Amino acid sequence: xxxxxxxxxxxxxxxxxxxxxxxxxxxxxxxxxxxxxxxxxxxxxxxxxxxxxxxxxxxxxxxxxxxxxxxxxxxxxxxxxxx
Numbered sequence: 001x002x003x004x005x006x007x008x009x010x011x012x013x014x015x016x017x018x019x020x021x022x023x024x025x026x027x028x029x030x031x032x033x034x035x036x037x038x039x040x041x042x043x044x045x046x047x048x049x050x051x052x053x054x055x056x057x058x059x060x061x062x063x064x065x066x067x068x069x070x071x072x073x074x075x076x077x078x079x080x081x082x083x
Contacts, residue, residue, distance in 0.1 A: 004056060031074040033067070047071060051078035 024041035028034060031044050050058055051074075058075060060068045076082055 007053065007056065031078060033070055033074060043071065044074075047074050048078060051075050054080055 021036040024038065024044075025036040027041055027044045028036070031047055033040065033044060035041075050056065060071050060075075062068050
């Protein structure tokens with residue numbers, strides 16, 4: 001567990017969300033999600049980084065209707081395991 005937590009912490013250090021709504025929208029559309037807010041862009045960046053990390057487990061949690069299934073689909077589609 002410690003190894004995965006350390007790996008995740010290292011991934012998160014490279015995340016740099018932007019305040020540019022057009023860039024945010026483009027980033028979200030590239031992974032099949034919608035929006036333009038800085039928070040959603042940070043979610044999209046995390047999804048991309050985690051997908052690139054390869055063989056790791058990810059727990060997605062949140063309230064009903066928050067897009068957990070969309071995040072899971074994007075994570076899978078971007079990962080090397082998608083094929």
